[in-house]
Amino acid sequence: MLIDGIPGDQVPLSDRGLQYGDGLFETLAVTDGRPGLWQRHMARLQAGEQVLGFPVSDKQRLWEEARALCAACERGVLKIILTRGSGGRGYQPPAVASPRRILSLHPWPDYPGMWYKQGIRLRICETRVSDNRRLAGLKHLNRLEQVLARNEWRDQSIAEGLMLDERGKVISGTQSNLFIVQGDVLLTPDLSRAGVAGVVRELVLERARQLGIVTQITELAPADLKLADALFITNSVMGLCPVAELDDRHYAVEGIPAVLRQSVQDALVWCNV
Amino acid sequence: MLIDGIPGDQVPLSDRGLQYGDGLFETLAVTDGRPGLWQRHMARLQAGEQVLGFPVSDKQRLWEEARALCAACERGVLKIILTRGSGGRGYQPPAVASPRRILSLHPWPDYPGMWYKQGIRLRICETRVSDNRRLAGLKHLNRLEQVLARNEWRDQSIAEGLMLDERGKVISGTQSNLFIVQGDVLLTPDLSRAGVAGVVRELVLERARQLGIVTQITELAPADLKLADALFITNSVMGLCPVAELDDRHYAVEGIPAVLRQSVQDALVWCNV
Numbered sequence: 189m190l191i192d193g194i195p196g197d198q199v200p201l202s203d204r205g206l207q208y209g210d211g212l213f214e215t216l217a218v219t220d221g222r223p224g225l226w227q228r229h230m231a232r233l234q235a236g237e238q239v240l241g242f243p244v245s246d247k248q249r250l251w252e253e254a255r256a257l258c259a260a261c262e263r264g265v266l267k268i269i270l271t272r273g274s275g276g277r278g279y280q281p282p283a284v285a286s287p288r289r290i291l292s293l294h295p296w297p298d299y300p301g302m303w304y305k306q307g308i309r310l311r312i313c314e315t316r317v318s319d320n321r322r323l324a325g326l327k328h329l330n331r332l333e334q335v336l337a338r339n340e341w342r343d344q345s346i347a348e349g350l351m352l353d354e355r356g357k358v359i360s361g362t363q364s365n366l367f368i369v370q371g372d373v374l375l376t377p378d379l380s381r382a383g384v385a386g387v388v389r390e391l392v393l394e395r396a397r398q399l400g401i402v403t404q405i406t407e408l409a410p411a412d413l414k415l416a417d418a419l420f421i422t423n424s425v426m427g428l429c430p431v432a433e434l435d436d437r438h439y440a441v442e443g444i445p446a447v448l449r450q451s452v453q454d455a456l457v458w459c460n461v
Numbered sequence: 462m463l464i465d466g467i468p469g470d471q472v473p474l475s476d477r478g479l480q481y482g483d484g485l486f487e488t489l490a491v492t493d494g495r496p497g498l499w500q501r502h503m504a505r506l507q508a509g510e511q512v513l514g515f516p517v518s519d520k521q522r523l524w525e526e527a528r529a530l531c532a533a534c535e536r537g538v539l540k541i542i543l544t545r546g547s548g549g550r551g552y553q554p555p556a557v558a559s560p561r562r563i564l565s566l567h568p569w570p571d572y573p574g575m576w577y578k579q580g581i582r583l584r585i586c587e588t589r590v591s592d593n594r595r596l597a598g599l600k601h602l603n604r605l606e607q608v609l610a611r612n613e614w615r616d617q618s619i620a621e622g623l624m625l626d627e628r629g630k631v632i633s634g635t636q637s638n639l640f641i642v643q644g645d646v647l648l649t650p651d652l653s654r655a656g657v658a659g660v661v662r663e664l665v666l667e668r669a670r671q672l673g674i675v676t677q678i679t680e681l682a683p684a685d686l687k688l689a690d691a692l693f694i695t696n697s698v699m700g701l702c703p704v705a706e707l708d709d710r711h712y713a714v715e716g717i718p719a720v721l722r723q724s725v726q727d728a729l730v731w732c733n734v
Contacts, residue, residue: 189474191474196474197473197474198471198472198474199471199472199474200470201462201464201469201470201471201472201563201565202470203479204608205479206472206476206478206479206544206602207542207602208482208602208604208605208607208608209481209482209602209603209604209605210604210605210608239609240605240609241609241612269479269480271479272608277570278611278636279604279610279611279612279635279636280608280611280612281608281611283615290474292474297550315595316594316595318591318592318593318596319592319627320589320591320606320627321589321627322588322589322609323591323605323606323609328605329479329480329481329482329605330603330604330605330606331480331481331482331483331603332481332482332483332513332596332601332602332603333593333596333603334481334552335477335481335483335513335545335553335554336512336513336514336595336596337552338551338553338554339514339552339553339554342556354593354594362552363551363552
């Protein structure tokens, strides 16, 4: 682990990330020492810095630190946390913040190969995700709703839970974005009020458009999921993972366009898009 | 500072409070070595433990640690943070959590005496507070909205900012609860969707009822504030603080029933209610 470039595994109590969740994070797949989708992760991080009023961080330095930390890692997960650092008076941040950057490397989670061949089981969570137009899309450190949602089940045969907003619209999984295939159209929830705009979600949308697949970013209700031909979820570590089952409704993995899966898979393997 | 009863000023990076804001906190006024409104703070903390699925913490041990830390403190602020500790897999908490308790003592903020005599200036923040019925009322560590709201102004003549929910209803100040006096009635926003249910708010409501003042917990719009006879805010450190001005509207401090102010003041001085 590296804290501001120095090996360490503790942070000061005064850190605003701990005190208020005043910070951002990114989770990157590492392959052969290289953190994947770097530019996309950095673009989202920078968007978050702007909304939170952080000074823009030096992405080149972050890259060098990430490469140094991951150098000997064949396959792993790099988590980058950027907090507003210490200081300020209560909620009020210091006029000029000195953000703290925290890089940690974690083992690759060996998701079962069957997940990708046969699809996973999903559930719908009771914990709702709250609306905030200002924070929507960002990967900030206020993730208590996701923690509570993920704490709703221990059944290991269920890989992910979907979260609805207070109006009952589907927003995302606890740690993933959702797509549905309906006829020739690929749909994914609108995240302008809530949710995290995943980098693989963005990649999927781009690749789909390049392949001539019609995409729609829209409101989706649980009933729309029942009518769908296929579902899949995405995140940086899981990639694109088909859904086999949600609430007794079964989906055909083959309903996901094979060219899209291949295109996304290629992009993730190359890690440089 | 005490971390799990041991002096220290650092927490492990793995702490879920830092990683996800997975925790709770309380801020207590300390007078002559004694943390005030202890039972009320502990009741709210315990309500939070239940919602978050923490094991119930030992409040007697917390009291002993708090007393030890505050023993030499004439006047100060005790902050108690309770995180879910370390562990788990991503958002999923460990099946049995070992919460980490973090106690820190801070200087008393010397609010100007004029605030209490002449009242303070308020503003209305642009950052909204999001709805979440499950988390509403709790003092949890996801406070990014309050940080962003408090970061909207640097003008020191403005003491506090009010936050609205996404529907435009007034919820609270960034770090305080709001009351309005309208004729013979004392009103305060309903917090069943959003906001922190302050211990002094609860005290004010109780004392008002004991004094025969009609209280209403209700939805309030900014327009209702314009029509009010008087406004005041409350929190554990500030106590009850009258409002003189909000958006060019002036309020008479005398509009707040003197018996109520006195009753609340007495309770806060005695610190044992």
